[in-house]
Amino acid sequence: MNIVRGRPRSEASTQAVLAAAERLFGTNGYSRTSIEAIAKAAGVGKQTVYRWWPTKSHLAAAIYEQLAPSSKIAPNTGALQSDIAAMLRSLFTAYTSGPAAALLSGLIVEAQGSDESVMDFRAVFFDERRIITTDLFDRARNRGEIPLSADIDLLSDMLIGAIWMRLLAGHAPLDGAFAEGLAANLVAAASAEPTQTPRTPDLEAS
Amino acid sequence: MNIVRGRPRSEASTQAVLAAAERLFGTNGYSRTSIEAIAKAAGVGKQTVYRWWPTKSHLAAAIYEQLAPSSKIAPNTGALQSDIAAMLRSLFTAYTSGPAAALLSGLIVEAQGSDESVMDFRAVFFDERRIITTDLFDRARNRGEIPLSADIDLLSDMLIGAIWMRLLAGHAPLDGAFAEGLAANLVAAASAEPTQTPRTPDLEAS
Amino acid sequence: MNIVRGRPRSEASTQAVLAAAERLFGTNGYSRTSIEAIAKAAGVGKQTVYRWWPTKSHLAAAIYEQLAPSSKIAPNTGALQSDIAAMLRSLFTAYTSGPAAALLSGLIVEAQGSDESVMDFRAVFFDERRIITTDLFDRARNRGEIPLSADIDLLSDMLIGAIWMRLLAGHAPLDGAFAEGLAANLVAAASAEPTQTPRTPDLEAS
Amino acid sequence: MNIVRGRPRSEASTQAVLAAAERLFGTNGYSRTSIEAIAKAAGVGKQTVYRWWPTKSHLAAAIYEQLAPSSKIAPNTGALQSDIAAMLRSLFTAYTSGPAAALLSGLIVEAQGSDESVMDFRAVFFDERRIITTDLFDRARNRGEIPLSADIDLLSDMLIGAIWMRLLAGHAPLDGAFAEGLAANLVAAASAEPTQTPRTPDLEAS
DNA sequence: TCCTAACCGAGACGGTACGTCACGTCTTTTT
DNA sequence: AAAAAGACGTGACGTACCGTCTCGGTTAGGA
Incomplete structure (x- = not known):
């Protein structure tokens, strides 16, 4: 039945990360934006970012999907x-x-x-x-x-x-x-x- | 008269850097090649690289000029x-x-x-x-x-x-x-x- | 209540750094010992040294405290x-x-x-x-x-x-x-x- | 007969170096003053400094002699x-x-x-x-x-x-x-x- | 009502590379 | 031969991020 146990993924964190990434990418450019900075700006642990978006380009792709x-x-x-x-x-x-x-x-x-x-x-x-x-x-x-x-x-x-x-x-x-x-x-x-x-x-x- | 003073730029170093950069760019790709590694591979001080090619893209451009x-x-x-x-x-x-x-x-x-x-x-x-x-x-x-x-x-x-x-x-x-x-x-x-x-x-x- | 958050400081690293510093200071003298060398000898990241001992003299002071x-x-x-x-x-x-x-x-x-x-x-x-x-x-x-x-x-x-x-x-x-x-x-x-x-x-x- | 050939030591350079060193030592402190900076401040080639004062402490000693x-x-x-x-x-x-x-x-x-x-x-x-x-x-x-x-x-x-x-x-x-x-x-x-x-x-x- | 699993924030960890500074040596032309 | 100029290989600086790891502290089922 593939039941999932444990605390579910936080929607608030997800959105905070995407919003922060979008803002920072737009402000500073893609390559001058670090995952460290995104996590900090989102008020989120670094691990949380890495858990759901293994690389920076995954994050970018996720935002692209949202935008277009x-x-x-x-x-x-x-x-x-x-x-x-x-x-x-x-x-x-x-x-x-x-x-x-x-x-x-x-x-x-x-x-x-x-x-x-x-x-x-x-x-x-x-x-x-x-x-x-x-x-x-x-x-x-x-x-x-x-x-x-x-x-x-x-x-x-x-x-x-x-x-x-x-x-x-x-x-x-x-x-x-x-x-x-x-x-x-x-x-x-x-x-x-x-x-x-x-x-x-x-x-x-x- | 535009006289040049001081020790002249070393042609050997110049060529060593360009050769090393070309090789490393080709082997590992541009973004996975560090200036540090280029300098080391060329047997040259880091400063010498930075003196003549302020950024990695300047190096790339120089090689492009040579190649094409x-x-x-x-x-x-x-x-x-x-x-x-x-x-x-x-x-x-x-x-x-x-x-x-x-x-x-x-x-x-x-x-x-x-x-x-x-x-x-x-x-x-x-x-x-x-x-x-x-x-x-x-x-x-x-x-x-x-x-x-x-x-x-x-x-x-x-x-x-x-x-x-x-x-x-x-x-x-x-x-x-x-x-x-x-x-x-x-x-x-x-x-x-x-x-x-x-x-x-x-x-x-x- | 002064709760401590985040990963706690590593006692092993702390001791490794102090031991390495004591050894190197004794071997090569204070001024001829670099923080870089201490970190390497301790098997520790440079940042870890700088995090806890902002300058070389802080390190020296810490060792003095231990010694005397x-x-x-x-x-x-x-x-x-x-x-x-x-x-x-x-x-x-x-x-x-x-x-x-x-x-x-x-x-x-x-x-x-x-x-x-x-x-x-x-x-x-x-x-x-x-x-x-x-x-x-x-x-x-x-x-x-x-x-x-x-x-x-x-x-x-x-x-x-x-x-x-x-x-x-x-x-x-x-x-x-x-x-x-x-x-x-x-x-x-x-x-x-x-x-x-x-x-x-x-x-x-x- | 011990005749000396070649260009004699420049008294002007000697004094310029000593004056610059004294000023910089006093301003920034001994350890935060580089020979590079002294040579530049004196308007003198680095080699000239090294030729006559092999180390920074020789320079310091020379100034001490002058002062006391x-x-x-x-x-x-x-x-x-x-x-x-x-x-x-x-x-x-x-x-x-x-x-x-x-x-x-x-x-x-x-x-x-x-x-x-x-x-x-x-x-x-x-x-x-x-x-x-x-x-x-x-x-x-x-x-x-x-x-x-x-x-x-x-x-x-x-x-x-x-x-x-x-x-x-x-x-x-x-x-x-x-x-x-x-x-x-x-x-x-x-x-x-x-x-x-x-x-x-x-x-x-x- | 506990138990347990997965999440979360925080932040320390071993690393790599950054770009800069100064070292002491060298190579050039000029004096 | 000494001078100014400045490039050279070297090594260390202190900083930024990397991706991983351990903490204490939630937040959900399942027992």
């Missing part, structure tokens, strides 16, 4: 371009409000460590996002909007990559214009027939 | 698609041989810290790359290959972002097929007339 | 001269066995730093010793052995100072003959009536 | 008590003006190091002082002022030790009253016949 749960549903407007644009707008809202950007930056850092954490991280962010974008492109292909030969993996990389560029490098904003332009360009790319039959000449051969 | 100097020249084949493909192929060669991937991953991590380091990092990588891609697209626009209305900033984000996606997430290789496909897709995106006149309907309105 | 606790009781033989001699003999036994000499030498060094540490040091050594000697002379005065006019502060300085001279400069041993002679001389000095009524002529006036 | 050269001559007033008092007064003048106290404190620290430095130090301070006091007592003995049995070594220890007590512990000033009282007490001690024929009873036997 709605962005997991792929929009369905009937047209690829507006699907992409809608997805981007809802995503940008989640990313530009609150400390989400700092968290995501921190996550990718951790993901470079060991192989396991790369897997962890992909599951949390990249793959989740890839599933949505793949779904969008798939539906468009099924509708005949884009040719069967379209490389959906590649298109997804371009889409998600462009978002990351702005997110990480910060040279330009995540705004509506960016959403519209990106959507339009991706539709154009996806729609093109694969006409590159003659192999592009090598740089050396030019 | 050739990738700074924009290819010129006369056609946008082959220009991009050529650039990608030479870039991939630099990235997939040696510990460059680990270094670049580490760099982006550090770049999330304070505002100053973001600037540092952009100067080293993003902006440098952006200059090259912008140059490619500019020439194509001047040749009339792509319309004047093409958003070059956006195209650059898609191009560089796609590379980063593969580099960081590692779900697919940086190979010739990727280079060809990406080049073709970007040409298609760039060539498209801006037809998104009717504003895409909102997600809520669907 | 018996010397704190003023002897009472009924005669000033034998009181002093007895005190000196018990003191010399404590000082000449073990690394006490090196420790005391070290302490006086540290005491020269800031004003606060001078206070610290006086409390630990000088004042403690002064209390005992003052007690000896006081009792002798009350017994009528020495005149009321005897300058007890001055006599104490001569007594303790003579000990220090031998301890620090090391030109002659701390032995029984020294104890006897010092005791006799101090009794003679203390017993003398203050006959120096005519002010001693100045050097310049001679 | 006159105190080396034993006064001769014809009476032991006034001799001692005169010596003390001139000594106190040297010690209480300028940074001499800090320097002397520092010296004794260094003297605890290796055996060689103890020798160094004794030569510079203790022995020099001992020679003077021994001279004083000797003359008094020759004049018949004090008995032939007087232990001059012991008397010297009491005299120099009492000075050190005040100098180091700082519980009371080095003033005229101290000089007079000390002189009187020492004369009394020295004059006493060795009456301690019956061995002082042991503490245990009391």
Whole structure:
């Protein structure tokens, strides 16, 4: 029957830790926030943090889940371009409000460590996002909007990559214009027939 | 006359540090390599490391400069698609041989810290790359290959972002097929007339 | 109710540190012993040393307390001269066995730093010793052995100072003959009536 | 013929170093002053300091020589008590003006190091002082002022030790009253016949 | 109503690395 | 040959956090 004995997990502590972590990540950045500081700010024992979130990135992932749960549903407007644009707008809202950007930056850092954490991280962010974008492109292909030969993996990389560029490098904003332009360009790319039959000449051969 | 006084910087130490850092970054990863360990491995005082490379990311940048100097020249084949493909192929060669991937991953991590380091990092990588891609697209626009209305900033984000996606997430290789496909897709995106006149309907309105 | 929270201080670590410090001070001397080395020799984290003994001189003081606790009781033989001699003999036994000499030498060094540490040091050594000697002379005065006019502060300085001279400069041993002679001389000095009524002529006036 | 070739020692540098050292020792204390800081303050290369003063204590000794050269001559007033008092007064003048106290404190620290430095130090301070006091007592003995049995070594220890007590512990000033009282007490001690024929009873036997 | 298990806060523990300071030596050009 | 300048390898400093561990003190079933 899997009965649980002993004192149950404290909901108050859980929330205090998440709130403190979110605040500190947002204020000082992910890498400059220590678990020690989070525990202290939450008024909680260090052990309690380690018991429920084995690493700092688990904490970050938990906060990401709290912050951007709605962005997991792929929009369905009937047209690829507006699907992409809608997805981007809802995503940008989640990313530009609150400390989400700092968290995501921190996550990718951790993901470079060991192989396991790369897997962890992909599951949390990249793959989740890839599933949505793949779904969008798939539906468009099924509708005949884009040719069967379209490389959906590649298109997804371009889409998600462009978002990351702005997110990480910060040279330009995540705004509506960016959403519209990106959507339009991706539709154009996806729609093109694969006409590159003659192999592009090598740089050396030019 | 700008005369230099005092004992000159030791070239041997400089090279020993760079070699040790390159090896350790490649072996253990960027974040699991300490400056202490680099100094010890190089047979050099810690102060000597700190004197010339104030932070670990400066060291990484220096190694990047050493590893990928050739990738700074924009290819010129006369056609946008082959220009991009050529650039990608030479870039991939630099990235997939040696510990460059680990270094670049580490760099982006550090770049999330304070505002100053973001600037540092952009100067080293993003902006440098952006200059090259912008140059490619500019020439194509001047040749009339792509319309004047093409958003070059956006195209650059898609191009560089796609590379980063593969580099960081590692779900697919940086190979010739990727280079060809990406080049073709970007040409298609760039060539498209801006037809998104009717504003895409909102997600809520669907 | 003064309840104690958190993990209690480790008695094993405490003893290990004191033992290591005593050994190293004795072997290498006070100033050539680093806290780093003490921690390592004790198999203890550096922080643990710093937590309980903020400075090296605190450590030295703690060892002094351990080594010479018996010397704190003023002897009472009924005669000033034998009181002093007895005190000196018990003191010399404590000082000449073990690394006490090196420790005391070290302490006086540290005491020269800031004003606060001078206070610290006086409390630990000088004042403690002064209390005992003052007690000896006081009792002798009350017994009528020495005149009321005897300058007890001055006599104490001569007594303790003579000990220090031998301890620090090391030109002659701390032995029984020294104890006897010092005791006799101090009794003679203390017993003398203050006959120096005519002010001693100045050097310049001679 | 012993001709010296090459650039002669710079008198300006010598003086600059001594002046800077004296100032810094006085300001920050002996142990908190680094040779690095002295060289910088003197506007002199570090090597120049090391060339002429191999250790910090050599520097201190050099300054001591500069500050208290006159105190080396034993006064001769014809009476032991006034001799001692005169010596003390001139000594106190040297010690209480300028940074001499800090320097002397520092010296004794260094003297605890290796055996060689103890020798160094004794030569510079203790022995020099001992020679003077021994001279004083000797003359008094020759004049018949004090008995032939007087232990001059012991008397010297009491005299120099009492000075050190005040100098180091700082519980009371080095003033005229101290000089007079000390002189009187020492004369009394020295004059006493060795009456301690019956061995002082042991503490245990009391 | 106890018992027992798991939680909680606090904070000490052995470690690793940090970035800085000073050491005493060295290598350069200038005097 | 001595000087100013300053880089060099070395070693220690005192601090910050790591993740683990032990305390006393809750807070729930199950006996």
